[in-house]
Amino acid sequence: MPLASPTADRSAAPAARRDAVWILAAVLACGWFVARYGQAFMGPETLLCLVVGAVILAPVAVRLATGTFDLFEPMVLVTGLYLLYFVVGPLVRFSMDDMVFVGYDFEQVYAGALLAVLVVAGSLWAGYAVPVGPRPGSMVAHRRSWDPEAARRLGWGLVVLALVFMLLWARIAGRSLGTFFLPGLFGSMGGGGDGPDIPYLFLAIEWFTPALLVLVIAGALRGPWSRAAAILLITIVYVSIGFRYRVVILWIAFSMLLYLKAGKRPRLAVLVPAVMGAFLFVGWLAWARLFFRSGGANGGLSFQLGDVVQGALSDTRVFETFGAVMQVVPQHVDYVGFDPLGYLIILPIPRFLWPEKPLPMWLYDIGGSIGTAESVNLGAAVPHFGEYYFMFGWPGMALGSFLFGMGVRWLWRWYQADPGDSWRQLLLAINTGFLFQAVIRGYLAQVFQEWCFIVLPAIVIMRMCTRPAPPAPGNAHA
Incomplete structure (x- = not known):
């Protein structure tokens, strides 16, 4: 899949930022409603799950908005794993009231663990943003036979x-x-x-x-x-x-x-x-x-x-x-x-x-x-x-x-x-x-x-x- 040009990236950036803001606002609004009216169903933790999910998805959303998304970029697999393990998994257990595992009730640990994942996801994507490694296209002239x-x-x-x-x-x-x-x-x-x-x-x-x-x-x-x-x-x-x-x-x-x-x-x-x-x-x-x-x-x-x-x-x-x-x-x-x-x-x-x-x-x-x-x-x-x-x-x-x-x-x-x-x-x-x-x-x-x-x-x-x-x-x- 061809990469978008830097000019295209710059022109699409404002739209990507607007989309990201709207997505985050929708997630927060939905989470606030659940947290406000769903206290018996892990409401605050559900809000945190949604916020964590938004942070995890942010790089993919930017790629889609700027036309640079590639399904085989390793970030996509990492995003999917993070969503499955740290968002979907907990949400399923909240919905099923299934928070007992190996004989222990984990209800009190979710909030702290979700806050940690929020820090982890932010740090992960900050590291991913650092342009390390060869520039795209820089090695074509030196391909190995x-x-x-x-x-x-x-x-x-x-x-x-x-x-x-x-x-x-x-x-x-x-x-x-x-x-x-x-x-x-x-x-x-x-x-x-x-x-x-x-x-x-x-x-x-x-x-x-x-x-x-x-x-x-x-x-x-x-x-x-x-x-x-x-x-x-x-x-x-x-x-x-x-x-x-x-x-x-x-x-x-x-x-x-x-x-x-x-x-x-x-x-x-x-x-x-x-x-x-x-x-x-x-x-x-x-x-x-x-x-x-x-x-x-x-x-x-x-x-x-x-x-x-x-x-x-x-x-x-x-x-x-x-x-x-x-x-x-x-x-x-x-x-x-x-x-x-x-x-x-x-x-x-x-x-x-x-x-x-x-x-x-x-x-x-x-x-x-x-x-x-x-x-x-x-x-x-x-x-x-x-x-x-x-x-x-x-x-x-x-x-x-x-x-x-x-x-x-x-x-x-x-x-x-x-x-x-x-x-x-x-x-x-x-x-x-x-x-x-x-x-x-x-x-x-x-x-x-x-x-x-x-x-x-x-x-x-x-x-x-x-x-x-x-x-x-x-x-x-x-």
């Missing part, structure tokens, strides 16, 4: 490695291959599962995602049937082992890449049903993965719309747990400072080599901040800014969100510098898909680890089969 045949060999090699490590993990852990093919439905868990679990062998399964995208960009999977078969097989493996959000990352990246290669964007008639279908599938999988993980011994595969919607929204509860964390940090639990950054260094060291390796204790404080028996095993159940708050409180949350916004903007400008380059298309698609994981989980060490397995292999392959190409004669900088 690449060898598609080498990319195909490396892509298939990564597939083989993922298969070998998958089989090796199953062998060591005492599992059968049925573990990866819908156990309880088509396969069997097999074995007692009493062998040692080696996480890095297991995580190598995630290499299927970058391998598929490399093969697509290199032309190894040209026909629609071969692509459909490949993504179906990978989805089956991820569903079988409960990799719910790896499926979402895979689908987002794969779909984006196909459209980027074609130079198109999906029409609303395609996009809306696809998003709703994915939403319902993730909700169904939230219930069904217990069936697959237990080999059919527990859970079920029935599709009840109410249960599916609840399952799809279940992960948005990280908003409530974040509010609980704010209530105990630093009043009862100290800030953890730079510990999450330090844990990046020691995470790759296997525990069998370092039995006394420290644990990320701040993760246990998430469940501890709620204080119920059901919350003990919550794990990293806070959004990304929840960890920033753990580190340095409100200043850390604001600064961390600002830097996160800068990073997302850098990715977009880097792609825009040469949007016709195949490798930039691939890396934009896979990094945008990975933003899903980066936003919803406040555990930097785990997020970085997943990035190394999902995104880094694509970068390595790119560097191995590309080289700088001399500028084409007469090719000017944009």
Whole structure:
């Protein structure tokens, strides 16, 4: 999609500001009415939800008003996630009077958590406004040349490695291959599962995602049937082992890449049903993965719309747990400072080599901040800014969100510098898909680890089969 000229941007700016003012006024008026007459239904919190939603949507509104909107700008996905997790999720629970989670009533935490999201959203978009990264069009004259045949060999090699490590993990852990093919439905868990679990062998399964995208960009999977078969097989493996959000990352990246290669964007008639279908599938999988993980011994595969919607929204509860964390940090639990950054260094060291390796204790404080028996095993159940708050409180949350916004903007400008380059298309698609994981989980060490397995292999392959190409004669900088 072509970018609007600076002149067009300036001429459209007053209209964008007027639209933004009217939207905000309507939101405030609606929120005031609810807050005034709906005290029994979380009225003030509903007002805050609407204000937060307006702030979150502001960049998209400006893009639409100025004619510079691009569906594949990473900001759009971040906006959608923020709306779903921190606006839609709470509003649904207000409407259903469903504010008890893991044995705790969160009614009193919503106001503080929403105010925090207001600060986070403002800081995020302030960071996103900083023009970091290459200028659009500045790298076209320095496009790197690449060898598609080498990319195909490396892509298939990564597939083989993922298969070998998958089989090796199953062998060591005492599992059968049925573990990866819908156990309880088509396969069997097999074995007692009493062998040692080696996480890095297991995580190598995630290499299927970058391998598929490399093969697509290199032309190894040209026909629609071969692509459909490949993504179906990978989805089956991820569903079988409960990799719910790896499926979402895979689908987002794969779909984006196909459209980027074609130079198109999906029409609303395609996009809306696809998003709703994915939403319902993730909700169904939230219930069904217990069936697959237990080999059919527990859970079920029935599709009840109410249960599916609840399952799809279940992960948005990280908003409530974040509010609980704010209530105990630093009043009862100290800030953890730079510990999450330090844990990046020691995470790759296997525990069998370092039995006394420290644990990320701040993760246990998430469940501890709620204080119920059901919350003990919550794990990293806070959004990304929840960890920033753990580190340095409100200043850390604001600064961390600002830097996160800068990073997302850098990715977009880097792609825009040469949007016709195949490798930039691939890396934009896979990094945008990975933003899903980066936003919803406040555990930097785990997020970085997943990035190394999902995104880094694509970068390595790119560097191995590309080289700088001399500028084409007469090719000017944009």
